[in-house]
Amino acid sequence: GQQVMQIPQYQHVQEGEDFTTYCNSSTTLSNIQWYKQRPGGHPVFLIQLVKSGEVKKQKRLTFQFGEAKKNSSLHITATQTTDVGTYFCAGNTGFQKLVFGTGTRLLVSP
Amino acid sequence: NAGVTQTPKFQVLKTGQSMTLQCAQDMNHEYMSWYRQDPGMGLRLIHYSVGAGITDQGEVPNGYNVSRSTTEDFPLRLLSAAPSQTSVYFCASSYPGHYGYTFGSGTRLTVV
Numbered sequence: 001g002q003q004v005m006q007i008p009q010y011q012h013v014q015e016g017e018d019f020t021t022y023c024n025s026s027t028t029l030s031n032i033q034w035y036k037q038r039p040g041g042h043p044v045f046l047i048q049l050v051k052s053g054e055v056k057k058q059k060r061l062t063f064q065f066g067e068a069k070k071n072s073s074l075h076i077t078a079t080q081t082t083d084v085g086t087y088f089c090a091g092n093t094g095f096q097k098l099v100f101g102t103g104t105r106l107l108v109s110p
Numbered sequence: 111n112a113g114v115t116q117t118p119k120f121q122v123l124k125t126g127q128s129m130t131l132q133c134a135q136d137m138n139h140e141y142m143s144w145y146r147q148d149p150g151m152g153l154r155l156i157h158y159s160v161g162a163g164i165t166d167q168g169e170v171p172n173g174y175n176v177s178r179s180t181t182e183d184f185p186l187r188l189l190s191a192a193p194s195q196t197s198v199y200f201c202a203s204s205y206p207g208h209y210g211y212t213f214g215s216g217t218r219l220t221v222v
Binding site: 009035099101 | 153158166209
């Protein structure tokens with residue numbers, strides 16, 4: 001079945017440092033979604049990428065979708081303590097049958 | 111507008127018991143899904159539905175049943191609870207097409 005791998009599993013940064021998480025799918029995706037989950041909370045939708053090579057920005061967050069539509073990345077510039085949480089990518093092969101990556105847990109020290 | 115409502119928030123079951131986790135949404139979303147979240151394993155899809163009367167299996171369907179008689183409700187039934195089903199369960203819903211999922215706040219289930 002479809003698999004979505006995400007690295008790293010965990011990253012601890014100092015406030016102000018950059019952070020990147022990478023997502024790779026075993027199959028070609030129709031789109032990829034990114035979610036953030038705060039400790040003890042539920043996943044919250046951040047963004048969706050649909051087109052090959054697409055790049056989208058949300059303030060300090062930059063999302064990329066690979067040319068082959070099998071990989072993606074999330075980059076956070078100048079992390080803040082409010083960025084703490086686990087970031088998940090979710091691959092969609094159709095009909096919203098999302099397969100989530102294992103997530104990257106981000107810890108930011110002030 | 112309540113979004114996605116899951117009940118109960120916490121539940122302890124004995125091995126072999128059955129129960130139903132409730133999920134309701136008031137956004138008229140056609141797509142609904144159930145996920146379980148275990149430490150270090152992310153979210154795994156149990157069952158999903160693309161509309162009333164239509165359901166399909168996800169990655170880990172064994173031991174669970176679902177039905178979708180209305181657009182609003184998508185209950186998840188545990189047939190005979192096992193300790194391996196100890197997890198946090200999330201229900202989510204979405205419009206069809208390129209939209210993100212809205213998640214409920216989750217049900218934390220412990221099977222002893």
